Amino acid sequence: MTALPGAAKSETLGQTLAWAYEYSGLLEQNRALLRAADEDVAQAVAGLRPxxxxxxxxxxxxxxxxxxxxxxxxxxxxxxxxxxxxxxxxDFGQTRFQIDAAKETVLATREALRSIEQQVLLRAVAAFYDVQRNRQFVSLRQNNLRLLRQELRAARDRFEVGEVTRTDVAQAEARVASTQGELAQAQGNLAQAIEEYIAVVGREPGTLQSPRQLPNLSGGIETSKNIAVRNHPDILEAQRRVAAADLTILAADAAMKxxxxxxxxxxxxxxxxxxxxxxxxxxxxxxxxPIYQGGLLSSAKRQAQAQRDAARGNLHVVRRAVVQDVGNAFAILQSARVVREASQEQVRAAQVAFRGVREEATLGARTTLDVLNAEQELLDARSTLISADVDVAIAAYQVLSAIGQLTAKDLNLNVQTYDPAAYYNLVKDAPVPLSRQGQQLDRVLKSLGRQ
Incomplete structure (x- = not known):
């Protein structure tokens, strides 16, 4: 794919998330579903009109x-x-109940849109850091390959003067060949990470700059669980679904009158x-x-009651899942932090060991295989540290998502956020095309490319 203008410039995580927010077709799809739910209110209101x-x-x-x-x-x-x-x-409130149920459905759909927004932004976070991770892997493998080739040349030179055997040279050649394969695999992984970035963000990644600070999660796990129970869009959506189901029962009961x-x-x-x-x-x-309609009305009421019970059950399931997700996210974050600290110590120790083994090898106290193994341990330690750094960053944003605070508004992204109430305010009174509000609505629809 051809790089877009400016793709070589430095890009922050905030810019990446802003681009993903503006590019996402999934968000556009769910915004349209929200507008469709808004129209349900207008259609219910029309029942009170002549x-x-x-x-x-x-x-x-x-x-x-x-x-x-x-x-x-x-x-x-x-x-x-x-x-x-x-x-x-x-009509004993039947139409009014239907209007109120449609309004609750609109509010539930808004929360569903907010949940989708979190999914889009979390995917963009993962794509951002995966590109960084795989770029560092490729760079690490390239540097390692250069060092191994130097080791191979040194082994051949020492073989020429009789300091090492042919076995030492073969071991160095095998390690070079293995690293070439690992480099090819790392380059393939990087290509896949770039494709994921393009799919999420809509452009090729430039030079990616990680934020200096990760999200502030000092509140602790219990505080975060309480915040999630109050504010997570999945829970709020489930609550609205229950309210809509209760109103549907009242409408079904009024239909019998x-x-x-x-x-x-x-x-x-x-x-x-x-x-x-x-x-x-x-x-x-x-x-x-109604006198007799074959049991249709009573069946509709029982169905509404069953749907209400299902919505209540779903609310309990969602609440438990959200609380569990917060706990899991914190556990993953804590584990990633510990792994990062251990990896930092591992890299430090492996560097000391590698330098020592290489010095000992020049004095004849170590074999070429010892040097290669020490270098491989250092490479593995550095790879683990790279992954640990990325895992900590992604885990921090997973905690934000689990709490319900990974939205464009919460992150203060430099984008024009979508106002879910703007379209609703235009259609909630069921305007006719000839009215002033209807003409304004037509202009909005044309700007959305729907007409």
Missing amino acids: IINWTADITRDFGKARANNLINTNRDVTFSTGVTLELLLF PRFTAQGTLGISEELDTSDYGRSGSFGLNMRA
């Missing part, structure tokens, strides 16, 4: 009849048109052949109540 329809028809009557030896032919053409109006007066409406009609008809016409109109109040 329903006005117009009708028109043209009819031709024809026929022939014989009476008293006379044949009468009928070929009348009639045109009629009219307007009907229906307005809900009272009478419904009062006002109805009116106005019409005109004209005989096109004779120019005769007539006008008519009516207005009345209507009450309609």
Whole structure:
């Protein structure tokens, strides 16, 4: 893939997360799902508005009849048109419950969007640090390969003067060949990490600069669990789903009760052949109540109750999962920190050991294999330290995600954050296209590329 302009410049983690936030198709998909949920509120609100329809028809009557030896032919053409109006007066709160349930669903969908945002940003964090990790691995393998080639040349020179045997040279050659394979594998891993970065961020990585400080997690595990229970989007979404299910039960119960409406009609008809016409109109109040619908309404209520029970059960499951995720994230972070400290000590000791073995080898007290093994131990220690540093950084952001604070707003990213209430405020009152609010909505839809 061709690098984009500026790809060689230094890029911070904040820039990477901002690009991922703006590039993510998954976020766009879920924003559209949220707008669809907003429309459910508008459709429910429409149930409280007057329903006005117009009708028109043209009819031709024809026929022939014989009476008293006379044949009468009928070929009348009639045109009629009219307007009907229906307005809900009272339905024991069914429509209002449906509106409130739709609002709770909107709020739940907003929390689902926030959860998706956390997933996108956490994936971007992992992609950022994986590129750094694999770049350091490649650099480490390249440096190691250069040193091994030097060791190989030295072994050959010493073999020429009889200081070492052919076995020492073969051991050095084998280690060089092995390291060449390890370098190729590291380069392949780096290529995959770059592809993941491009998939998440939308551009090739430049020179990546890690933040000087990781997120402040001084609050401790118990404090973090309490924060997560109060603020994590998965828990808040589950709570909203329960509230929506409770309102759906009330709406299902109200559907079993009478419904009062006002109805009116106005019409005109004209005989096109004779120019005769007539006008008519009516207005009345209507009450309609179900008597028997084959068990449909009672089944709908039982279904709503079952869905409410399922939503409550899901809330308990989600709460436990969130608390567990916080505990797991802290455990992973603590483990990564310990591994990093141990790796730092391991690198220090391996460096001392390698220098000592190499000096001893020049004096004939060590073999070439001893030098190669010491160098391999140093390489392994440095690789472990690189991974440990990356693991600590990723684990810190995993803790933020588990708490529910890995969002563009929480991280103060330099992006224009998506306002989930903006579209809702335009459609919540169910505007018609001819209204001022409807025209504003049309402009918004055009800017989203939907029209």
